[in-house]
Amino acid sequence: MTAFTHRTLPQTVVLETGRASHHLGEALTTLGRHRVMLISSRRDEAAARQLTDGLDVAEHWTEVAQHVPVELAERARVATERAGADVIVCLGGGSTIGLAKAIALTSGLPIVALPTTYAGSEATPMWGLTQDRTKTTGVDDGVLPHTVIYDATYSAGLPLELTVSSALNALAHSVDSLWAPSTDPIAQALGLDGARALAAALPVLVDDPGNLAARSQCLYGAYLSAVSFTTAGSGLHHKICHVLGGTFSLPHAQTHAVVLPHVLALNAPAVPRQAERLATALGARSLDDPAAAACAALDELCRSTGAPRSLRELGMPESGLAEATERVLAVAPSSNPAPVTEERIARLLREAWAGPHPANPTGR
Template sequence: MRFEHETLPQRVHFAAGEARAAIRSEVARLAGSRVMVIAAPAEADLAKSVAADVPVVVHHDDVVMHVPVETAQRARRAADDHGVDVLLCVGGGSTTGLAKAVALTTGLPIVAVPTTYAGSEATGVWGLTQDGAKTTGVDPRVLPRAIIYDAALTLSLPVPLSVASGLNALAHCVDSMWAPHTDPLDQALALEGIRALAAGLPDVVADPAGLAGRERLLYGAYLSALAFSSAGSGLHHKICHVLGGRYDVPHAQTHAVVLPYVLAFNSPAVPDVEHRIADAFAADSALDGLQRLRRAVDAPTALRDHGLPEYAVEDAVPAILEAAPADNPRPVTGAAVRRLLRAAWEGSDPAVTGK
């Protein structure tokens, strides 16, 4: 066994009902006196409530999915105009992504308060979209200094979106098992993340107002992001970044749909990894375990249901081939990508992509 693994410097608060106190503590730790709160309109009231004890100079709600460059520029100007010294983001992946875009050019510290299971808060990965192309990178400036996980803040997240977001986190875990820089620690985190998410998703569906299932999802999302941050983007994420950037399809639902098709495609080439994923699902095979979970939670099943045009099945192929990792467990060919996209667009049996 031989590998190098970098652990990211970050504080994590995990406690239901304690977001407001934790935010106060972290802003004080950063000596923040001019806080910019970033939250989409749907989370504006929540953000004002949890930020009530810190010196806020501006509330910024211009949040757009996939973080268009123009949106990032407006947020950077707002931070500069108000002399901001701390960024506080409250919301999902798009909100965290916008805070990262500001930090990327300003170096301002971020305190992240996630209300979904996107996992962006635990990585140094940033993403910006321009002219139909999504560009991603890694920079230590965008890693939030602190994360505040409060399951009570996720109670208003509707069950269908909770399911899609949780499966997005699960995709981080699965991709991390064979991503370009994966190591044994990444895989251990990913497998524990799979177990937590596979337990938490049915709990949230059965009891949307309960905290136990939502805490499991936050825990699993954090583990998934730690694994993904180190392991890097595998084929699954490269496909979803192309689809999101070019066709503006919803992030979580796209990941939720594409996941079983990439799992079916890659897993036959790495049977040892496939067996470990299957064990994490307590199933006979990795794909069986994932599909059993997806049926139990009524997961999204077809990209056409979420706005992907049919012409994308062909149109996206060159960009995906260009982005695909060179060391993917199986060779990524044009024919394979077309077959995978067609099946995911239609919502047909994922097993066809493994043949």
Template structure:
């Protein structure tokens, strides 16, 4: 078998360890006037101006306020402390200013390891890739995830798992990001049940952070597959919660794409596969539990069909997409 592919690795520094010991030094590598983006984030940079106006899916109005805040404080480095929404807001500022970002994730969203940005306007979420928004350094500190409730930890971790799965057949999928994705599935399949069993134990949270990083690196290289296109439409059009939407939709996308799932991905989930993992962690089950209405399905299907990426292993049609959305809305057991 001959290999023919082109792989691009994004330049980024990754630090695993206590943020209190590392963050100040990492910020000082890039500037002297940091501003912090994060709502309920811990105060890891005393004295630095803090912008708490963090909104899910980064509405363009929120991005404009964050850019004005950074400019008013003459910022030369942006620090995001929090989940994907905090990282996304810092990215919105970096997109127009070019300022470096140091990211301190407190969830398993993975945005910190990608050069992907997203903004929402008039019910439509637009995403793009730009190296200006890639955080220069990530500081992973598992202790900062201890305040994340088990339910949100599960949803956020399943969001990371979706990055792995999408990376197997996304437009730029290659053997390197597929290998990262498979290892990410192994780590997340072990870490998430450990969090559920012992929420205060750092070992499960560290393993989940590690898996989430691998997942995000794979996703950044491979691009958005069908799963993420579906979830971006649902989040932007109907303001559904990001992590829970990913957690609900994932098994139905895997069901649709079952003919294209490689053996090594199935093996990475371990005995019982995704179904066993979802049962073990009591995963979110139905889109209707998170604000999606059955009457919204036709509009959602039409919007998703327009952005289906090339390379999906199964042809996507109005009929099978509508069926997927209806079953995800109802929370039916995946076949």
């Protein structure tokens, strides 16, 4: 084992089904804050109101959007200041939590997050804002939620298609953490256990979407995966998805689900030990060829759960592939296991656009 330095972020994490209101009250008491800026999507508006019944809600903001446009963030910041809020409570997925982070970035207000998807934003100090078709990300400890409350009750209404894509988005955090620029053994261990939990729970939810135990397991897996990603940083997979989402406004979770098998097929042959560990976590039947085993196990998970298969079906224009290639090359990490070349990225994006998922590693 090589020497490493691992940083653990300060955060309170609670996982319990059916007790979110109680834990929210405790979190606000601990913080000594009471005037709430409540953020949710319109879909979660009723649940958010019920959750905060009896609290001092200064403002309930329901306008959220993927990739957090700068203009939206500015409007929400002004509303927060005007309301005199001293704490942000957000109920929702990555877009909702992302907006809460955008507000915290300039206001310094603490966040209490109640995730309804498996996006994992609640476990990281990373923020993202989009302007002029370009998504900019950064790291600031001030946007890390003070408390995260996982209650499977609030993810029970997540449509099955989004459940699958969101869980695969979480799995992408695990996979990227195996080789991202700042990875270390602790991040990899957390990511692999997160992958194991997600791979076991997701097929259960496909058969029984209302299974709260499986949804709790997905929340647990998503948290571990996000924590691993926080340490490891953005690898090639996330750089690609940020380009595609910011430039072409593609749906966040579905884009991750489509791109993940292609990046794994590229990188797995270059890191056989990591590929073997991932294959084991995903329940591979044979480890004779670790890269092939990892790719096959991921492909089986994607196919059996009905995950989206191509960027084309998500609305990615074929005419945008050349621009996407250029933008990815500009941000791709030099530490990627497989050398990043224009030919390789162009081919990866072309194959992801056309679909279906690769069942075998390419290493090319």
